[in-house]
Amino acid sequence: MAQLVWAPKALDDLEALIQYIARNAPMAARRFAQKLVARVESLSTYPFQGGYVSEDDSQTYRELIQGNYRVIYRVEGQRVIVVAVHHAARLLDTAQFE
Template sequence: MTLLWTRRAIADVQAIKQFIAKDSPHAAQLVTQRLVAVVDRLILFPQSGRIVPELADPQIREVVQGSYRIVYRLIEKQVHVLTVHHAARLFPIGQ
């Protein structure tokens, strides 16, 4: 299984890290490490996430880490990380 991060997902994680770092650089580092660790586990367990309820597409799944929804798409032998989205925010359907 191959893992690919989209530009959007990378930008999401960078924005999360920058936002948290305003209050605590250490906490920002920990949150980022945890997000990446959850994504790395998808290589071994790609179907471990649930189907995103808003989309109802079996290829688009999510795992939750803390307050964040990590949305990914399964394409053959690849995991494409699409976005890392704060769970309290409205999910961006169709973007």
């Protein structure tokens, strides 16, 4: 099993997203967070389940899609590092993860 690590930026992204949804729908925010976290936790067992991020020519980053959000991560040996939670409609600049 791989060790799952959340980068500080990814945790900040997730917290901001949950707070945004909770303004109008607290229960929906809770359900969304539970689903997203469960999906991310599955990476410890299946780290290569996500496809490569199309904006990343180096094929360093992978992504899981959960609703309208992309969970961006990379695999380093036995570690899976979640680097961002990003709305799918927004442009993604992988340089921000370096």
